[in-house]
Amino acid sequence: MKMTPWRHAALMTTCLVALATPAYAQDQVSLVFRQFDPPTETAGLQEAINAWNASNPNIQVRMETMAGGDTLAQLAREVPAGAGPDIQHMAFVWTRDLARSNLLLELGPLIEAEAPGAGIDDFLALELATLDDKIYGMPWSADTFAMAYRPDLLEAAGVALPDTWEELATAAEALSVGNGQFGLCFPAGSSPDSGMWTLVNYYLWSNGATLVDETSPGTWEVVATAEDIAGAMTYFNNFFASGSAPESLITVNSWGDPELIGGLGRGDCAITFFPPQTFRAAQAQSEMPLLTGLIPAGSEKRISHLGGRALGINPNTKHPEEAWAFVRYLLSPETFKTYNQYPAQNSVLDALDFPENEQGFVQMLPLAQTFERYISSPIAVSSMTGLINREFGAVFSGQRSPEEASQVVLDELQTLLQRGKS
Numbered sequence: 001m002k003m004t005p006w007r008h009a010a011l012m013t014t015c016l017v018a019l020a021t022p023a024y025a026q027d028q029v030s031l032v033f034r035q036f037d038p039p040t041e042t043a044g045l046q047e048a049i050n051a052w053n054a055s056n057p058n059i060q061v062r063m064e065t066m067a068g069g070d071t072l073a074q075l076a077r078e079v080p081a082g083a084g085p086d087i088q089h090m091a092f093v094w095t096r097d098l099a100r101s102n103l104l105l106e107l108g109p110l111i112e113a114e115a116p117g118a119g120i121d122d123f124l125a126l127e128l129a130t131l132d133d134k135i136y137g138m139p140w141s142a143d144t145f146a147m148a149y150r151p152d153l154l155e156a157a158g159v160a161l162p163d164t165w166e167e168l169a170t171a172a173e174a175l176s177v178g179n180g181q182f183g184l185c186f187p188a189g190s191s192p193d194s195g196m197w198t199l200v201n202y203y204l205w206s207n208g209a210t211l212v213d214e215t216s217p218g219t220w221e222v223v224a225t226a227e228d229i230a231g232a233m234t235y236f237n238n239f240f241a242s243g244s245a246p247e248s249l250i251t252v253n254s255w256g257d258p259e260l261i262g263g264l265g266r267g268d269c270a271i272t273f274f275p276p277q278t279f280r281a282a283q284a285q286s287e288m289p290l291l292t293g294l295i296p297a298g299s300e301k302r303i304s305h306l307g308g309r310a311l312g313i314n315p316n317t318k319h320p321e322e323a324w325a326f327v328r329y330l331l332s333p334e335t336f337k338t339y340n341q342y343p344a345q346n347s348v349l350d351a352l353d354f355p356e357n358e359q360g361f362v363q364m365l366p367l368a369q370t371f372e373r374y375i376s377s378p379i380a381v382s383s384m385t386g387l388i389n390r391e392f393g394a395v396f397s398g399q400r401s402p403e404e405a406s407q408v409v410l411d412e413l414q415t416l417l418q419r420g421k422s
Helices: 043-055 068-081 092-100 108-114 151-157 165-175 196-206 226-241 247-251 258-266 276-285 320-331 346-351 356-367 381-396 402-421
Strands: 029-035 059-065 087-091 138-143 146-149 182-184 212-216 219-222 269-274 291-293 307-313
Touching: 029 320, 043 059, 043 320, 059 320, 068 087, 068 092, 087 092, 087 320, 092 307, 108 320, 138 320, 146 151, 146 276, 146 356, 151 165, 151 269, 165 182, 165 226, 165 269, 196 226, 196 381, 219 402, 226 247, 226 381, 226 402, 258 269, 258 276, 269 276, 276 356, 291 356, 307 320, 346 356, 381 402
Parallel strands: 029 059, 029 087, 182 269
Antiparallel strands: 087 307, 138 307, 146 269, 146 291, 212 219
16 A cells, blocks of 8 residues: 655665666675574565575575574674674664674765765664764664554444544443453553553653653753653553453563453453554454554654664675675565565655555554654663653552652652763
């Protein structure tokens, strides 16, 4: 489906998606491409690489897989020793740190050599691939969240798909019919990595608030108010207070938890929020069709977070031009025809067709924003995440009131900010 209303002009020239064998590859070159997704998600990627190898006999690529948790440490050992893969698959948020440590090749000269003056505004999340105005990674795949729901349950209850946070609360009550069916399910656990962090930021951002911000160049401040945070705590706690969400979710931390994935398929939950791969897992387990829709809008806008992966080149590679040619191929529509991900390039996203039940993701991607604001702040994102999840969990479990917990959040954010500045 063409998403022409928001389509951006493709400022990057066709050099970045050209598929022809480069003229400079005279003798056979062997490249290693390292990625970290599990084998269950990479069959289409291997198919794309096989197609490249068949069409490019002088540039042969071998894919190797390493667990994401081991990748950064391995690169830190390999690259300073002159080793490592030619092309590296990276999380968006890794790129700057790898660049600061001189573990990535600057890509600007390769881009400029093939297309002098070419723009790259066609790519999502490019700010996370840039350090000191130099590009060290190409955004490759993108993901965000969408509302996932059982259309049959909404129809049976006579409930329209909610468009705002207020409508979501009303719909969730109407969909909680007392036979084990709840209107909304979400991970409300208090562990440092709980998925609650995601929903909190969607709610705050859409209502014009954010935890911290750079209010002037080099000046960072806590800008959310106690009322902003307490309002978010009250809003989500009301799902438990009203019986619209099962209290068992107060111990669930992951969006991929079986209680959420299986709950949507069984009809225990009518509405939840999922990223693409989790939605696909839920659909595979559901006997009924599932659909996706837009994240609810707040008082100021509709927004979600933009996550995804980038591609980088090892500064040690003996074949930078050939590695760049393969990166261009991975960025192209040709790869995404078999690789079951969403591209991080607007023109490529617009050129591809996606299943009807995943249109919520297609519609949310151009509305999503990265966590760059938090990543650039003096506070470690992990510290913010742990604080938010802990204090929202304290409200859900009745240990603190929203007013008490919100003040704890503000006080600790101020402390973390001052510590980060020192």
